[in-house]
Amino acid sequence: MAKPVSIEVWNPNGKYRVVSTKPMPGTRWINLLVEQDCRVEICTQKKTILSIEDIIALIGDKCDGVIGQLTEEWGDALFSALSRAGGKAFSNMAVGYNNVNVDAATKHGVAVGNTPGVLTETTAELAASLSLAAARRIVEADEFMRAGLYDGWLPNLFVGNLLKGQTVGVIGAGRIGSAYARMMVEGFKMNLIYYDLYQATRLEKFITGYAEFLRANGEQPVTWKRAASMEEVLREADVISLHPILDKTTFHLINKESLATMKKEAILVNCSRGPVIDEVALVEHLKHNPMFRVGLDVFEDEPYMKPGLADQKNAIVVPHIASASKWTREGMATLAALNVLGKIKGYPIWSDPNRVEPFLKEDASPPAACPSIVNAKALGLPVSKL
Ligand SMILES: NC(=O)c1ccc[n+]([C@@H]2O[C@H](COP(=O)([O-])OP(=O)(O)OC[C@H]3O[C@@H](n4cnc5c(N)ncnc54)[C@H](O)[C@@H]3O)[C@@H](O)[C@H]2O)c1
Numbered sequence: 600m601a602k603p604v605s606i607e608v609w610n611p612n613g614k615y616r617v618v619s620t621k622p623m624p625g626t627r628w629i630n631l632l633v634e635q636d637c638r639v640e641i642c643t644q645k646k647t648i649l650s651i652e653d654i655i656a657l658i659g660d661k662c663d664g665v666i667g668q669l670t671e672e673w674g675d676a677l678f679s680a681l682s683r684a685g686g687k688a689f690s691n692m693a694v695g696y697n698n699v700n701v702d703a704a705t706k707h708g709v710a711v712g713n714t715p716g717v718l719t720e721t722t723a724e725l726a727a728s729l730s731l732a733a734a735r736r737i738v739e740a741d742e743f744m745r746a747g748l749y750d751g752w753l754p755n756l757f758v759g760n761l762l763k764g765q766t767v768g769v770i771g772a773g774r775i776g777s778a779y780a781r782m783m784v785e786g787f788k789m790n791l792i793y794y795d796l797y798q799a800t801r802l803e804k805f806i807t808g809y810a811e812f813l814r815a816n817g818e819q820p821v822t823w824k825r826a827a828s829m830e831e832v833l834r835e836a837d838v839i840s841l842h843p844i845l846d847k848t849t850f851h852l853i854n855k856e857s858l859a860t861m862k863k864e865a866i867l868v869n870c871s872r873g874p875v876i877d878e879v880a881l882v883e884h885l886k887h888n889p890m891f892r893v894g895l896d897v898f899e900d901e902p903y904m905k906p907g908l909a910d911q912k913n914a915i916v917v918p919h920i921a922s923a924s925k926w927t928r929e930g931m932a933t934l935a936a937l938n939v940l941g942k943i944k945g946y947p948i949w950s951d952p953n954r955v956e957p958f959l960k961e962d963a964s965p966p967a968a969c970p971s972i973v974n975a976k977a978l979g980l981p982v983s984k985l
């Protein structure tokens with residue numbers, strides 16, 4: 600049996616016991632739970648990634664719901680522990696839930712929440728930042744400056760790529776992929792090629808409208824194309840950003856063969872999940888193609904990088920911070936808490952998980968619904984009429 604982990608307790612006499620495996624930004628999420636008679640226990644253990652044993656100790660003998668993190672493996676062991684403790688709700692504080700075995704949760708009657716929508720723009724903005732940083736070699740230039748190597752302007756110093764008029768490729772044009780595409784097309788007048796299993800109708804309409812605006816103003820209009828295959832995007836695009844979910848269809852989507860089809864001077868950005876790229880193959884590709892650049896927020900074996908990646912000047916690496924704006928992280932905490940609270944209170948499921956603004960208004964009570972439960976259908980949970 601694991602040692603009990605250190606916790607901070609809010610509202611000790613609350614009727615429902617809700618555990619958060621990490622302190623989360625803001626206090627609204629705590630207040631919303633406390634107002635509804637929850638005792639909130641927050642794990643304050645100084646250990647970034649909790650083990651399954653740590654989490655089982657946190658769940659204890661009586662637990663109504665847990666808010667967890669993408670670093671935790673939520674499988675049969677944890678869902679059976681939660682269900683034995685009387686728990687009916689778990690929410691990831693993340694939109695991605697590849698760390699959760701949803702079938703195991705359903706088997707134990709546990710609802711699984713996630714936090715879509717609130718992180719769309721923030722994540723897309725980081726993908727755009729990495730695209731720009733890679734195109735204009737900002738990190739290399741910053742290191743050069745700090746090392747005291749700058750001794751005067753030179754025509755060839757840190758020459759990079761102009762984005763305007765180039766083609767941006769998006770793989771996975773869902774919420775974040777579409778937001779990123781809009782930023783790159785509108786902000787830098789790039790043309791879009793995208794690949795997704797579904798048509799991104801709103802994105803296409805947006806670009807068509809923007810192209811008309813540019814044409815009416817005497818400027819070169821931007822274009823869009825829905826590719827028939829991912830390979831078409833890889834062949835044609837100058838900057839490629841990955842935004843699919845991680846599942847078995849997207850594992851190692853980018854590998855030795857697909858990297859070889861990309862332009863020698865292309866830029867590849869990944870703010871989705873690390874295993875979407877075969878990172879060993881990527882390191883080799885970066886070594887042999889110095890003009891090829893990457894911007895990575897996520898890694899195959901997080902928190903580690905594959906050997907050799909850190910030595911590559913043509914790679915920009917940041918520690919999974921794409922959703923790290925204050926507003927977004929506080930909103931994610933709120934949505935995760937409301938998923939758990941809603942299930943405890945027997946609320947129905949919000950009808951459109953892409954439209955979560957009503958839950959995020961600081962000065963209003965949130966709707967009496969769970970914002971986003973991914974196994975709602977499998978559990979036969981009712982949908983809200985709000
Ligand atoms: N780095 C971060 O901090 C961070 C932040 C937020 C989200 N994410 C990741 O981004 C992912 C996407 O988030 P979202 O809100 O845009 O989700 P979403 O569901 O709106 O979009 C995902 C898109 O991927 C498409 N897709 C699925 N399988 C595909 C395939 N085989 N080929 C091409 N496209 C495919 C889907 O059709 C969908 O349009 C999340 O699942 C998460 O893993 C990472």
Ligand SMILES: O=C(O)[C@H](O)CO
Pocket residue numbers: 669692693694695696718921922
């Ligand atoms: O899936 C997610 O939400 C991220 O990886 C963290 O914001």
